[in-house]
Amino acid sequence: xxxxIAMVAAAMSLGASxxxxxxxxxxxxxxxxxxxxVLSQLRFSECRMALYAASxxxxxxxxxxxxxxxxxxxxSKLARKxxxxxxxxxxxxxxxxxxxxxxxxxxxxxxxxxxxxxxERLMTLDRNQAGARAFTLLNEVAPAMGMIGTLIGxxxxxxxxxxxxxxxxxxxxxxxxxxxxxxIANVIAKPIAEKLDARMHxxxxxxxxxxxxxxxxxxxxxxxxxxxxxxxxxxxxVRDRRKAKExxxxxxxxxEEPNV
Numbered sequence: 001x002x003x004x005i006a007m008v009a010a011a012m013s014l015g016a017s018x019x020x021x022x023x024x025x026x027x028x029x030x031x032x033x034x035x036x037x038v039l040s041q042l043r044f045s046e047c048r049m050a051l052y053a054a055s056x057x058x059x060x061x062x063x064x065x066x067x068x069x070x071x072x073x074x075x076s077k078l079a080r081k082x083x084x085x086x087x088x089x090x091x092x093x094x095x096x097x098x099x100x101x102x103x104x105x106x107x108x109x110x111x112x113x114x115x116x117x118x119x120e121r122l123m124t125l126d127r128n129q130a131g132a133r134a135f136t137l138l139n140e141v142a143p144a145m146g147m148i149g150t151l152i153g154x155x156x157x158x159x160x161x162x163x164x165x166x167x168x169x170x171x172x173x174x175x176x177x178x179x180x181x182x183x184i185a186n187v188i189a190k191p192i193a194e195k196l197d198a199r200m201h202x203x204x205x206x207x208x209x210x211x212x213x214x215x216x217x218x219x220x221x222x223x224x225x226x227x228x229x230x231x232x233x234x235x236x237x238v239r240d241r242r243k244a245k246e247x248x249x250x251x252x253x254x255x256e257e258p259n260v
Contacts, residue, residue: 004187026176029149030184034142041137046130053131054192057199063093066238068206069230072213075101076223084218096120096207100214110218114211121207128200135193139185146181150174209233 012018039047063071071093079087088105092098099120103113153174160166209230216226231239 001187001191008183008187020172021176021179023172023176025173026149026180029152029173029177030142030145030180033145033148034138034181034184037141037145038134038137042130042134047134049127050131050134053128053196054135057192057195062199062202062206065206065209065233068093068209069227069233071097072210072217072230073223073227076213076217076221076226079104079217080220080223094206094210096124097210097214100210104214104218110215113218114215117207117211117214121204121211124207125200125204128196128203132193132196132200135189135196139189139193142184142189143178143181146178149177149181153177205233 009018012021042050075087075090075092078090084104084107086105087101090101092101096117100113100117103116108116151174153170153172157167157170157174160170213226213230216229221229
């Protein structure tokens with residue numbers, strides 16, 4: 001995103017003075033107008049949540065599925081060796097997983113564990129959807145506000161055709177509002193909305209994986225069976241690499257150092 005903004009800024013500065021692309025009236029119409037329209041459709045708390053979700057999406061990455069499965073298998077082996085009570089002190093990588101381990105250690109019934117975790121997953125999904133919706137709305141509104149600014153500029157220009165000195169500023173408003181609207185929508189709002197949507201589905205998949213694993217561990221299933229259950233969450237190419245690794249344990253997987 002910063003690379004795209006830098007390229008646009010470089011293109012602006014290579015021609016005439018970049019200051020010609022700064023217009024307070026156009027910024028007021030597009031930025032201020034777009035924010036007001038979005039706020040009129042959402043609660044302020046939802047907008048604050050959207051900013052928080054966007055910052056987390058760029059600052060913190062979710063664990064990949066393969067490492068998550070390895071963590072769950074470690075938990076499964078620990079539970080089989082020392083019992084479910086030992087899971088209470090396990091340092092889980094996720095608050096969701098930690099909550100499930102605490103419920104297993106406390107002896108909750110499987111149906112209660114599933115209900116609580118499913119509700120937690122649905123609430124997390126709802127919060128993530130609210131965050132993505134704010135930027136989706138901004139993506140839709142910004143070009144429209146740019147068009148409104150263009151029409152305002154054209155009206156001002158046509159209304160003052162007898163004054164040549166007013167044509168330039170009015171035309172600048174007309175063109176720059178469209179530019180601002182397109183930039184905000186396609187360089188900022190849409191990428192963030194798409195990233196939040198992708199992160200939302202990735203997080204939901206991990207939470208479903210954790211729920212399935214926890215219920216299997218609670219049933220006392222063999223760690224090998226748990227592993228075979230969870231392999232279904234891996235992409236085909238990762239599964240093939242795992243099978244090749246099992247067939248040739250001494251051969252390093254891509255990215256691993258060879259055994260010495």
